[in-house]
Every structure is written in structure tokens, then in C-alpha cells.
Amino acid sequence: MASNAPVGKPTDMSSPRLPKVAGIDSTVPAPPHTVAPLPGVPSAAPPSDAALPPGVLIQDRLASWVSDLTTLHELTERLIKTDSLDGALREMLGAGAALVGARRGMAVLEPADGLGPTSTIGLGLAHADLGTIETVPRGSGSYGRLLDGLPEADPPGAGLPGNDPTAPRRPARVPEPIAIRDVRTEEGLDPRHREVAARLGYAASYALPLATEEAGRLGAAVWLYDEPAEPDERRRHLIGLYGRFATEHLARLLQVERARARVATVAEELLPSRLPRVPGVRLAVRHLTGPQGGGDWYDALPLPEGALGLAVGSVSGTGPSALAAMGRLRASLRAYAVMEGEDPVAVLSDLELLLRLTEPARSATALFAYAEPAQRRIVLAGAGHAPPLVVGDHRTEFVETSLSAPLGMLTCWEAPSVELSPAPGETVLLYTDGLLRRTGDATDRAFARLHAAASSVPRADRSDPGAVADHVLRTLLPGGLDPAVEGEDVVLLAARFE
Template identity: 95%
Template sequence: MASNAPVGKPTDMSAPRPPKVAGIDSTVPAPPHTAAPLTGVPSAASPSDAALPPGVLIQDRLASWVSDLTTLHELTERLIKTDSLDEALREVLGAGAALVGARRGMAVLEPADGLGPTSTIGLGLAHADLGTIETVPRGSGSYGRLLDGLPEAGPAPSGPSSTRPARVPEPIAIRDVRTEEGLDPRHREVAARLGYAASYALPLATEEAGRLGAAVWLYDEPAEPDERRRHLIGLYGRFATEHLARLLQVERARVRVATVAEELLPSRLPRVPGVRLAVRHRTGPQGGGDWYDALPLPEGALGLAVGSVSGTGPSALAAMGRLRASLRAYAVMEGEDPVAVLSDLELLLRLTEPARSATALFAYAEPAQRRIVLAGAGHAPPLVVGDHRTEFVETSLSAPLGMLTCWEAPSVELSPAPGETVLLYTDGLLRRTGEATDRAFARLHAAAASVPVADRSDPGAVADHVLRTLLPRGIDPAVEGEDVVLLAARFE
């Protein structure tokens, strides 16, 4: 219990109305079950404590401990529900403001290893205010001193530098910006402009996680948190740093997976006379196996493909890369026959990935003749968008690759009119809507039919309109969900 004991007067957290700090009402609410202060009981630091019954002092001290622990429990419970770095930083700022009795603040995410990501979040501060604070010389600002001073803070323990834990610096309190010694004049100027008179900065760092950033809270009047509040914010800060470290690992893993996925896909779309291409691709946080391809073929032909490999993560990405590379080879050899291309791909998948399935659609296009021959394996049908029609291409039902002993399905031929756009997409576009399959298809059709006439000459504008209409909230890469691929081909 000693590690959780509050420092200072035991009645601070049990008073019916929290004390004011720097002229601001404390935002730390007293829990409804907290014991009220007993009449006539002096502070624990009073010399007359010895005259009081021991049970009274113990009861009051226990009530203070319970109140502090309850507050920390509620704040940490709220923090662990956050699942992104920015959301977590905002929660840390709000909880910290309640604990130290401040109204405004800012948090800076700047990992010491320099690998990013970096971010600056404000509480009660506009974007311009954050920019103004950042004009203060880094060595004069309290958060800047914490960020830059961590490697040299305190004697480092012995041992190899690669395994030596980082030393955590102490928080920095500036009780009065106007009278504090050693501050840069620019610091005082910015404080006067923004209307704050004091600050309290806390490192977001632990010996295990290292330095991740710093948070600073701003007071409207000269002040600093008392010892009890320092103790509470210190406990909360250590917990918050470990939570931020976990979110940082997840974010870095997501970025790496997204980078690998992008590298496995075409870096640019080919230029083929008679057709214009555009693509929109978003990868989920775990990295799915959705892919697309567009490759020029002999005699001015063009091969278009979209597909999806079952599973997520690195193994799905590796399988996706192998299938895409194989399909390109099959398309060059026998692209005129999409059924043969997918049959070869199915055989390869069954021999090399027996526990995995995949959907795929391959189209052999001759832009000069505006002719397309396509075949699909368990894949959603393409959508033709033009001035006079918006309709799905009628394809036969077929099983995904790897599901049957021998895959087989007939091909379909279509002739898009001049100015029409053919949309190829993966199932993730439909599943991201959260609707049942039939309703998702209906929404996709309505989105394509509502493309403005002025945008229909640009396949990229067509794709963007469909995405905005179908997914009005956009595609947050940090939110769990299917990959999305939308490949648009406009025929001249």
C-alpha cells in the first residue's frame, strides 16, 4: 500500500469540493462513495494528531487512498480503450489536466529512436497556438528539455549500451513564467500572448519503453501541482507510456505491412492506346491479400486482373505476391484465353498453397476493338458505367481457386461503348459498407450511376466518386476491415 499512498494532506481527495489550483476548479471529481472529512480532524501533518483516536486517522487516510486509487482506475480504464496513437494522446492530455488541475496542454509524440511516427496534440489550444509554442527555442521550453535531455539525464547504469535501459528525467515545473530564471525571452513572450503563466511538463517515458514523448499542461495563473497531484500524475504517466508503447508497435507494424503490400503491387499503371486506367487501393491494418494488376500484352492488348487471397498478415501478402507474379507469366503466354490463365493459376495454388484459397478475375482487353474477354473465379462481377447504362456484367457463378479438384468456368465477352468505364473491384469494397451482400451491390450500382457527367471522362474521378458515395466516412487504415481495390478502365 505504501506505493499507492498519497503525499500531503490526507483530506485533499476526500473534501466535498476539490481545492482550486491557480484559480481553476480542479477537474478531478470526488467519487460519490468517498468518505466526507470528519469534523474537527486536523491535517495528518498537525502536531496534535497524537491526541486523536488512531482509528479516526486510519479511516481518513484509507478514504484518501481509496479515492486516489478509484480516480486512477477510472482514468486508466478509459485510456486502455483507445486504439490509436492520436486518440490515446488526447485521452492522456484530458486525464492529466484533471490530475494536475490545469485547463490547457499539449502532448508531443517523438520516439527517441527516431523511427517515428511523430505527432503534436493540443488540449484547449488551436493549431495556430501549437505553432506559436513551437517557435520557443527548444532548450527553453520544458517539453523540449525533456525530449532532448533524456539520454543524459542521471547516471546511466553499467552494461552494454544496447541493453542498458534509458534513464527517465524528472518532470519540470515552471511556477511563474515571468519570474523563472533562465527562460528565453521568446518563451515569456509566447506565454503572454497565449495567456498562460505556469506549466508542468511530464516525460512520457519509462526505463523499459524508453522516451516516447512529453506532455505539458498550462496554468492561467502562477501555480504548480502539490505533492499528491505529482504522485498521481506520475503513476498515470508510467501506465500511459506503456500503453503508448504498445500502440506504437502496432502502428509501426501496420506501416511496414502496408509498405510491403504496396511494393508487391504495380508501381505505376501502363499507358496503352485506347484506354485510360486508374486505381484506388487501401490495405487493412493487418495487411490483407487483395491485389490488382494491369500489364500490356502483345499486339496492343491489355491484361487487367483483380483478386484476393484468403487470410491476413505477412503470409497472405507473400501468397498474394506469388500469385500475382504467376498470373503475369500465364497472361503473357495465353492471355487471349482468360479461362486457361485462371486454370493454370488454380493448379499452381493447389500444388503450392494447398491450405489457401483465392478469388480472381482476369480480363483480356483489346482497346482498339473495344473488346473484352474475361473470366472470374468466385469473384464479384465487373460494373460498366456510361452515359446510357450502368450495369453489372453477367458472369457465371464459379468457385474460388483452390476450393475444387478442378476449377472450370466459361468466359464472358463484352464490348464497352466509347466513353464507358469498366470497374473491377474486390469484395472488400462491398464488405466495408457493413451491408448484406445484395444491399451492398445495390449501393455500388447507385454510386456508379450517380457519377456526374463532368467526371465520367476521368477514370480516377469515377473511382473517387464511387468510394466517397459508398464509404462516406472514408477508409481509415487503422480500423480493422477488408482491403479495398477499385480498378477503373475507361475506353476511348
Template identity: 75%
Template sequence: MLDIDPHLRVDVDPLMAAQHDLGVCDAIWRIAPAGKADVMSAPHLPKVAGIDPAVAGSPHTAAPTPARTIPATSHPTAPGTLIQDRLAGMVSDLTTLHELTERLTRTTDLDGSLHEFLRAGAALVGARRGLVVLEPSDGLGPTSTIGLGLGRADLGHIETVPRSATSYGRILDGLPDAEGGSDVLPEADAVPGAGSAAPVDPRHREVAARLGYAASYALPLTAEATGRLGAAVWLYDEQAEPNDRQRDLAGLYVRHGSEHLARMLEVERSRARLATVAEELLPSRLPRVPGVQLGARHVTGPAGGGDWYDALPLPEGALGLAVGSVTGTGPSAVAAMGRLRASLRAYAVMEGEDPVAVLSDLELLLRLTEPARSATALFAYCEPAQRKIVLAGAGHTPPLLIGERRTDYVETSLSAPLGMLACWEAPSVEIEPAPGETVLLYTDGLLRRTGDAMDRAYARLHAAAASVPRAVRDDPAAICDHVLRTVLPDGQDAGESTEDIVLLAARFD
């Protein structure tokens, strides 16, 4: 509690009120006991919640008048109590903003950031539902619409309203009445019964009645480096709009939140570009070789990894199959993966019938050109006409043989990854699939994304392969899809996993 003399002079500093942009109070009150204004207005006053009240006085401020004594009985609420309440409100607002922005900065992806941003904004303006329309002005995307308390059908209805008839639509289109020359432009868009003087578009009225909202409040999402990102709009079930305090708090939150969204947008763009490069380094389509059907699936991790697969037609009707994984993530791992895959293709053409020689050459190249990097790889030389496969692996996961009568791991010899030893060599293994059986090659990212210990992950993969429905056993791509859905149900893999996933299936007739 503040110990303030009852003889007070209370006046409002107009310069502080004009310069104040925090939106947590109407003005800063300057308080001093009578006859001690110079002392109380001296510089280096203590700060409250990070706000420095030491601001030069306005030259237009009227000269101080003698203070007069106000009997305590004539005013039930003392001025000191009002000041304390105002300061308490300021601290409470700043604390709320700090907590909400902290929660937003802890989000690590664009989708999670948009959901958190929308939820916090609704709490600040006192709304229950809303949506964020992400539509960057540079046209580079991505574009998306995220709803709070709105389903896909509800968002579809809202999108049928002409953009010029909604406040957020005018923000997105950059219309003059929506910009106003300010970074934060609150605008209440009243709909049926909200008391708006402007006529309401019939379609807007119809959608509002269908969804049960009576007013909306929209704000632009603008970042300093990227410009306009989109717009956020919150919906009120009744005829309401945010008060001045809510507008100020929401404006502050949106201003800082937009900068975080801009960073997440750039991260999302970088991930998309990296995934595109990785996909371009992999086969655009699988070859058609008599006697065998192929199917593949590739899932890129959020940071971009170095997993790859390949299927290469070889002389005399043979087929080369390869999967591998380069250590590390990011652009350097993707580039190394591309170089390693291209080299393996060259070695496979020259001496593909000897998988051990192919991997030995690849290991020598990796050790000479990238001594700080290692990789796992598996290469299989297939003769579909004879249903014969000769394969060798370098620290790679063993293939699975999937058929009507059996589902077994192929017993490959233990070997070190490429680049780990001075000279790599391991014996090859020969298998003969029965007609209708499928050989499944994969990378260890499929196992690691489960979050289980490796023995349990192998058991889960075996169970998934054994449960392939008979109706899809003739389709290698469908087998890959079934394994993915079963090993990682609904895509629920380990939370922050950065692993790529590669599946390559070859079904022999």
C-alpha cells in the first residue's frame, strides 16, 4: 500500500497520455504532496513493471494551483486507493501479456503458433470463436485458414461471404478503409442486430445467422520484415465489441505475435523448399521391369534429412534396389544424400551384380570426399525372371520378406556403416522370394519415429507387415501405406523426431 499524504495535487500529464501506447491505462497520473512538486517530478523515478514514468512535462501544462484539503468524509474513495488500483491494473495487464507472449514463443511450428495466437487473442477480446486467415502479401505462401470453435464446414460458409463485406476481407485486400496508415487497425464489423449503420451484405447476414454470431472484431497481422501476413477475426455470439482496454491489450499482443508468426512462416517456407529439393533428388517415377512391381514412400523430417531410395534398371533385365541414410539433417545432409545416391547409381551400372563391390566403392568415395560423414546403405541386385536377389548391407536395417505363408526378416551379416572403418567389407546374402512375395526395404527412421526401444520397434514393424490385408498384397504401394499407418497410427510418431522415413517394396510375380 502506498503511504500518500491526504493533501494531494492530482493532474494528468497530457504529453504522457499522448505518447502512451501501451493501452493499459488512459493516462499516467503525476502525484505529489502539496508544495513538493519539484521533488516528486525529479528525474530517475522508480520504474513500475518496466515503465519509466520520468517524462518531461508539457510546455502547455497549466501552472500548478494551490492544493486544497479534501475532507476524507466527503469522498468515500481516497485518491491514493484509485492510484493503487490503477497501478495494480497496469501490472496485471502487463503480466497477462507476458504470459501469453511466452506461451506463443514456445510454439515451434506455424500451425501450432496460429492456434495459440487465435486462442490467446480470443481471451483478450472476450470472444469465444474466431479464425486466422494466413495470406502473405508477397504471394509466396503458404496460405491457410485456422479456426477456433469453427469446423471445416463453418469456415467454408464464411469463405462464401464476399471479402469486401467483411472487415478481415478488406484487410486482406488492402482496401483504404481497412489500412488507415497504422500497424494495428481494430475494426468492429457488426452483423445482424449489432447496431451498425452501414448496410450488411445479404450473404454475410445469412452466414452470420447460420453460424450464430452477432458481431466480429478483426485485426491485421503485419510484421516489419515481411509486411502483411493476413488477418485475425474474432466472433461474438451477442451484440458486443471490445472495450478500449481490450483493444489496447489485443493490439499489443497482435503486434508482437505477428513478428513470431513471421518467423514461423519463414521456417515453414524453408522446410518446404528443403523437402522439395530432397524430393527432386529422389526418383521422379519408378521403373517398369518385367516380373516385378515396385512401390515407394518417402516422408521428410521437419529439418530435412538424408534418407534416400533408388530403383535402377540394369542390363539383361536385372534391377538394382537401394536404400540408405546419411548422418545429419538440414541442407548439408540433403546435398550429401544426392551425391551419394548418384555415385551408387554409377557403381551399380558398372558392377551391380556384386553388391559388396558396389558398397566398397561407395565407402571409399565417402571416406575420401567427406571424411567427417558416415552413412548406412543397402544394395540389392535382383533378377526378376529367376526371382533371385543378392544383397549386401552396410550398417543398415534388415529387409522384410512378406508373403501369404511367411513374414520374416532377412538374415544379413552385421556390418559397420560406411565411413566408420578404414576398409569396409561384408559378405552378401542371397534370397529367393516365392511368387507373390514382397521384399520391403526401409530406413531406420521408421523405427526411431515410434519412440520405442529398437527391439520393440522391430516387433511392431513385423506385426504391421504380417497384418497386411490379403486384398492389398498385390499392390506394393498399398503395402507401404499399410505399414506406415500401422507402425505410426494416425501419424502419431515421436514428438520432436527429425527422422526421415523411406519404404521401398518390390513384389515378385
């Protein structure tokens, strides 16, 4: 089996197998410029295929094919476990480097439809190195030529008689990989390309389009060699198979990523674009959206005579239907708050009746607070919702509220309201159940952790409601929301009374 060889040198037909790494016993031999021979030991002359008996030759070839298939299977198994574009690009880049016999490279995600997202990932290259490579004129770099020369797949019916939308799709043309054997002697390269190669210490490259006829162009990957070299036919075949599989996997992840972005955009559009400014109180909110977009929401509504309505809630379910229900529920609560906001129980009762009549199969939790900042007075009621938390210099305690069922669970909902008077400088935290459930702890443990997080807010940060909210979130969810984990959104609304 031939390995990569520097230009002008014969290939070694008896190169040793790569050591087993991460469960993969790859039979693709290492390139000569990455494996130094032992000093003073002459290399053995490769045996000729003609000297081998026919049966032995067939067995060797079958063993080589089986080994290649096993390697590809294990590499694709590792790739399919990635669930983000960034993770898939990194895995693809590392596996591709092993297949082509390089140690450095970069992958560029740049979908041809222009809808994004775009990113550049490096292997063995620092961020500054990637920036240096990007200074090479796009038409001179191999990956740039692939990106600019690869069209997007045609939409259904494009270019066909009558523009029939049901007509078969015309696939995109996928260009061949580009190998630059020696940057110093390759014809047609821009001088800047040679200068960058010399600065970064690479002498050759192999670029592969991340594209298929159906998916169109998603990007390109390029691997860099320390010495003049190029992959042999076998390596080209393996990386070509792996690259097509990686492209299809990236295409699926791209669809998921775009769907998540659209859901997050819709969710943000259904919520207040900014918080109101009311004398006597400062507001801050933090809203973290899960991968499918949940129905958690918040609102802050100026009311007559300097009053302020604060609300948080959660609608059962996830996805577009939950977002639509959340938007309707929030809009209805705003109307009820304007009409009878001084009585939070009446506001939630009206909301419960609307939910039961219009969406009987859905339930929701909600908390509404009627605040008079000038008097530092709050009257609130909750329907199946977690109690607020008061954070100050002299106390950190939950507001005692009566237990009540969520909206839509009973024939007629009603629960007594609660009144509290925050001291000057105290912050009231309203939050959704997602904040507790995202901790992964039991309910009692989650409440205890929330209380401890609020108690540990540095004194210097307690004058800023945004800093208080950030500290609580960092303490409870140090890694933020894991995009790979299904779960609820998180809403944290902080109101600091002057």
C-alpha cells in the first residue's frame, strides 16, 4: 500500500501501520515527513507484487479493503455522535487529517445559499494563523477556489421547461479536490500565498469540497503538509468517501441549527423588545431559550398612576405551537392587567377562563404582580408557579404564597393574593420553573441551590439587578443551557426597588 511521499521520491510500499489511536487501528500509513526513520538503519526494499503468489496477493488486498472499511466505519460512527456544527467540523477535520496524512488544517463553513451560519475551524492552527491564511487572495487559495467555483443546488423546477415546482431537482456540480504538491513551485499561485506558506511553515496542501450534488456547497476543508507531498490514490478515495458522508451530516445539522435560530427569533419577537422605565424601580431580565423553544415568557407593563405590572409564566409543550400559545397568553394578560391590574387574582382568573375555553388541552403556570414602586408595595398571585425570591443586604427569602393549581387544571381557578413590601435596595426575583429544572436536582435541592446562589451575590453587585440575575444564573447554570439537551427555557426577571 502506497503512502504519501515527497515529490520526486519513490513511494514506500511497505510502510508500517499507524499505531492504534482512540480505538481506531488505521491501516493508512503515515507520510514520510511525519515519521522519522531510525538513524543508521537502512529501509528494506519493498517486495514486488509479481513476486507474491496470487493467493497471497488477493488476501492482502482483501485485508486492506476490510481494514479501510473498518476505519471508515469507526470514523463515521464518531462523526455521527456530534450534534453541533462546530463539533462536527472539528471531528471531520481531525479524522480527515489522519486519512490524508497531515497534521494541520482548517475547515470553512460557508453555505452557498448565503443564509449562514459561517465559521472557520482550525486544526493545529492558532486563531492568528487562520487570520494570516485569510489574507491570501481568495482566488489563489485552494479552499477559496472551491468555495467560489461551486454553485448552489438548483431549487425544484429551476431551469426546467415551464418551471414546474414538482419537476425533479437539478443537482449542483461538485468540483474535484485541489492538491498543491509544492507551494514553492506550483504555477499560478499569488506571491502572498507563498509568503504565508513560508511564514506558517507548510509546503503543500490538499483541499476537499464539503459538498454533494444534492446538498450543494456547504464549505471546504484544506489540510497542510510540512513538506512537499500529496495523498496517493487510496488516500484520496478514503477521504472522498468520508467527506461525502461528513457533508450529509453537516447538512442535517445545518437544518437543525437554522430551525433553532428561527424558533429563537420568533420567541424573542413575542416578548418585550425593551423593559419600561418606571420611577422607583430598576428592571433587568435574562431569557435563555432551549433547543426547541419552550413556552416560557415574561412581561413588564406600565400601568396607570405610576404602577407596574410584572409577570412570568410558562406554557406546556415546546416548539412552534407552544410559542404561539405563549404569545396569545401574554397578549391576553396585558389586556386583563390594564383593566383590573390592581387585583392580580382577577387577572389570573380571567386568564384561566380564556385558556380553558380556547385551548382546553393545554395548561400553563403564571405569576402576576401589581407593583407600586413609590410605596414599595407589591400585590401578587400565582397559579402553579414558583414563589418569588427577595434579595437584600439583610435578608434572602422566598415569598410565602399559597399552593395553587396551574391554569387550565381546574374548572374554576382562584387563589388568595399576597402582599409584600420590599425594603429600599432589595431586589425581587421572578423566575420560571425552567430555572429550577435545568439544575437537574430534585425540587427541594433546586430551591436550596437558588437560595444559596442569591445569598452569595457580592455586595457590590446588589445595586444592579442585571448583575444579580447574572450571578444567580452563573451559579446555578455555570455552563448555560446545553443546546444538545432537551428542556425548558429559563426566564429570570429582577426588579430592584429604590
